[in-house]
Amino acid sequence: MxxxxxxxxxxxxxxxxxxxxxxxxxxxxxxxxxxxxxxxxxxxxxxxxxxxxxxxxxxxxxxxxxxxxxxxxxxxxxxxxxxxxxxxxxxxxxxxxxxxxxxxxxxxxxxxxxxxxxxxxxxxxxxxxxxxxxxxxxxxxxxxxxxxxxxxxxxxxxxxxxxxSPEPVGNKVLGIDRGIVNIAVTSNNHFFNSKPIKNVRAKYAFLRAKLQSKGTKSAKKLLRKISRKEQRFVSKVNHCISKEIVAMPFDIFAIEDLTSIRVQSRTRGIDFTQKLNNWAFYELEQFIRYKAEAVGKSVVTIDPRYTSQKCSVCGHIYKGNRKGNSFHCVKCGFQIHADLNAARNIAVLGISGNGRLSVTQPYIACDEVEARKGIDTEHSDNAAHFIVRS
Ligand SMILES: [Zn+2]
Structure with missing residues (x-):
């Protein structure tokens, strides 16, 4: 390739x-x-x-x-x-x-x-x-x-x-679960969550609400401007996270097929935040692909059905296993953070290949984030300091 x-x-x-x-x-x-x-x-x-x-x-x-x-x-x-x-x-x-x-x-x-x-x-x-x-x-x-x-x-x-591209080396699979609270949780127990992101987005949400109620032409113009700014900020965070994930000692990154990702079914209607989330999930995937291929690693997408309901230990599938952030298996009693449970399920599907979906490799012409490096520095400190818990 x-x-x-x-x-x-x-x-x-x-x-x-x-x-x-x-x-x-x-x-x-x-x-x-x-x-x-x-x-x-x-x-x-x-x-x-x-x-x-x-x-x-x-x-x-x-x-x-x-x-x-x-x-x-x-x-x-x-x-x-x-x-x-x-x-x-x-x-x-x-x-x-x-x-x-x-x-x-x-x-x-x-x-x-x-x-x-x-x-x-x-x-x-x-x-x-x-x-x-x-x-x-x-x-x-x-x-x-x-x-x-x-x-x-x-x-x-x-x-x-x-x-x-370098020849693929191994076949160690890392599962990655994407979400809103935790931008990404990986099956090797890493949580990429982001307080700065929340603060920045809350600030933008407040600004947006204020401008939307005004409804004037200049307000709309400003609205578009801050939307772009917010996207740039999210890109920066995605860039940092993907870089860190790809550097982990794994060869294949398993990720849920985005078209049916859970968040879509959880909320009704698509508002701006929803659109941005979908876009952000997609972008994170693109960045991981893009960085992975350069070092001979690869990305597989898996069928996202039941990844959040299934127990990663005994395999029991039950909707009530998950309550918010916590996962508690009614069958075997296993308890774990819900996102981590999902990430482990994703990894298993990635290993078995059963849940894998065939997709065409996307092509990104330019790593815009890196190209923008140095131009957009306003939130760079925030972006670099997303919290990594392990
Ligand atoms: Zn169980």
Missing amino acids: IVERTIKLKLELSDESKETLRQTMVLSNRIFNEIARYGFDNHTCSKVSVHHATYYGIREQHPELPCSILQGIRDVACEALKGLELKTLPRSKPFSAIRYNKRVHKINLIKQNVSLSSVKGRVTATFSIPEYYKQYLEWEFKTSTLRYNKQQNVFYLHVVIHKP
Whole structure:
């Protein structure tokens, strides 16, 4: 299996180079629209036929555009047409991101510079690599996307790099139970609970209620802003927890299939908190997958039915076994924290493979949390100090 990551670099460019790249972008996107229009009108997304029909005309009209950039645009346009099944015409805005394949740019992560083809020859830029990205210096480099932030007048290069993932080593399974009070409880007796999270979320809940009652336009805008802030905070916590879990001496992480996770059935209707919870559970899973695959570990999902009602010692299933946080088996008398009982059941299902569900491996293009490191520091102290009890 191949592990892929995207690193985001902020380019340092002279004003002249910026102008050149802006022109390159505008022209590239105009040509993208032209090529897409041809494919759409002629009902084809074949790179060969689109190439024959459009290439020479465009070369003649725009000799300043390097031919490998043009080929890249054609490929992207054909892929876009294919993606939309030729039913919709794909359109680019003047400053939409453009793809740079291997042939049209040369990047040196160690010397921290890049040269990009443009309408006026090569443009060189420098960048600084954040500390966190330094682990990727040895990875093979695949393709890049050039993005432009018009408001800030800043160019970013999103560089996709890859390497083969390490061979899986063992088969020790760790069960992970996700919940609201305890964000995660693992079958080796670790509780990831979070008082800071509760405090922060209570603060946001209060703010939200206040703003919702106002109902003005600016209140709604502010509401969206704090929602994003809250999500960023939750992401940070998820990042810390997943990092710690993946570092544990286990090879396979068993987790409940999210689509039927218990919380959904417990509450009626979906409010914001509910949505955030579902999203947070999903994100934690993605982070664990993402970090696990990089070190040759894996994640399996299991059928969540009865994981909270079943006794992890004798296997007796009874609804009344669980009361709130405590689990008390009516058959064998075993007593344990309810979430830990569930985590152990999840581990057993992960080991036996019986409860495993087949899923397609998700793909995350960019570890946004890590990319945001250093930008969003407001709650970082809180996020780093979630409580670990064992
Ligand atoms: Zn029992």
